[in-house]
Amino acid sequence: MKCRTCGSKAAVNMRHHRLSLCPDHFLKWLPNYVQRTIEKYRMFTFEDQLLVAVSGGKDSLALWDILQLLGYQTEGIYIDLGIDENLLYSQKSKESAAAFADSRGLNLSVFNVEEMQGESIAQTAARTKRGRNKPCSICGLVKRHIMNAFALDSEFDVLVTAHNLDDEAAILQSNVLDWSMDFLSRGYPVHPAGPGFSRKAKPLCRTYERETAAYAVLRKIDYMQDECPFSTESKQLYYKHFLNQWEDRMPGTKLRFYNNYIKALDNGAFPGGQDPGEILSENRCPNCGQPTQTGNLCAFCSLYI
Numbered sequence: 644m645k646c647r648t649c650g651s652k653a654a655v656n657m658r659h660h661r662l663s664l665c666p667d668h669f670l671k672w673l674p675n676y677v678q679r680t681i682e683k684y685r686m687f688t689f690e691d692q693l694l695v696a697v698s699g700g701k702d703s704l705a706l707w708d709i710l711q712l713l714g715y716q717t718e719g720i721y722i723d724l725g726i727d728e729n730l731l732y733s734q735k736s737k738e739s740a741a742a743f744a745d746s747r748g749l750n751l752s753v754f755n756v757e758e759m760q761g762e763s764i765a766q767t768a769a770r771t772k773r774g775r776n777k778p779c780s781i782c783g784l785v786k787r788h789i790m791n792a793f794a795l796d797s798e799f800d801v802l803v804t805a806h807n808l809d810d811e812a813a814i815l816q817s818n819v820l821d822w823s824m825d826f827l828s829r830g831y832p833v834h835p836a837g838p839g840f841s842r843k844a845k846p847l848c849r850t851y852e853r854e855t856a857a858y859a860v861l862r863k864i865d866y867m868q869d870e871c872p873f874s875t876e877s878k879q880l881y882y883k884h885f886l887n888q889w890e891d892r893m894p895g896t897k898l899r900f901y902n903n904y905i906k907a908l909d910n911g912a913f914p915g916g917q918d919p920g921e922i923l924s925e926n927r928c929p930n931c932g933q934p935t936q937t938g939n940l941c942a943f944c945s946l947y948i
């Protein structure tokens with residue numbers, strides 16, 4: 644297999660794009676592809692201050708690297724979830740994120756959930772009804788709340804997350820199987836800012852996970868390779884498994900599934916959903932001030948009060 648651009652030996656074969664590239668040309672191609680995605684969905688501009696959510700894994704570090712190369716103004720946020728039983732998952736991933744930031748002279752703000760809330764994610768999951776057997780649901784809620792609050796307080800223009808195409812296709816698959824019209828109506832990869840909510844964007848929404856992995860390896864990024872021990876309990880993994888089988892038989896399945904969904908969204912196929920950034924209610928959570936539909940405690944504060 645040869646590089647389409649220079650004819651030398653290809654290192655990455657992307658059957659979904661009918662494109663094979665050598666390391667040098669792949670490392671040029673992916674940032675350009677991400678830039679085209681940013682422009683296509685009008686995610687942000689070079690004037691915006693971006694806050695990049697980093698986990699220490701391949702996707703978020705590859706994304707931070709790409710945004711820097713493209714010339715965007717970025718800082719990082721890392722949330723220490725305290726998932727350290729057996730694997731020292733949080734400790735090791737924090738070290739990867741911090742080493743990456745240090746090596747490039749970038750700012751990384753670190754938040755420790757246990758220090759802030761008095762207990763780790765695993766402890767909250769074990770104590771609360773909402774989290775029992777579902778630490779990921781607690782974890783997602785806590786991460787979103789802390790990142791959103793920091794992005795607003797520090798006046799970042801956009802909170803950027805590293806969800807890739809495999810993540811987005813799996814979420815979409817789950818929402819389609821449930822016909823969750825509410826979620827389906829707000830699956831766009833960029834969400835406008837609203838009262839109490841930061842603008843959010845997902846520049847890797849059309850990038851396959853194996854592309855970010857190849858990029859991280861070829862760029863010699865020292866990322867955290869272990870998976871969170873709770874990830875095996877996530878439904879997403881199950882959907883990813885099936886999507887991978889379809890992709891194998893029919894290259895491009897995930898990309899078509901996602902792109903055509905976004906086209907359907909643009910054509911008004913899933914109306915009526917309310918973006919969290921568009922909660923126009925005057926009601927505020929009495930503890931943290933975040934907008935809520937009812938004026939009672941928000942979902943995050945309810946976990947701890």
Ligand code: Q46
Nearest residue numbers: 778779782783871873874
């Ligand atoms: S960190 Fe948190 Fe993930 Fe671990 S507990 Fe689940 S959501 S799997 S991205």
Ligand code: ZN
Nearest residue numbers: 646649665668
């Ligand atoms: Zn080449």
Ligand code: ZN
Nearest residue numbers: 928931941944
């Ligand atoms: Zn609250």
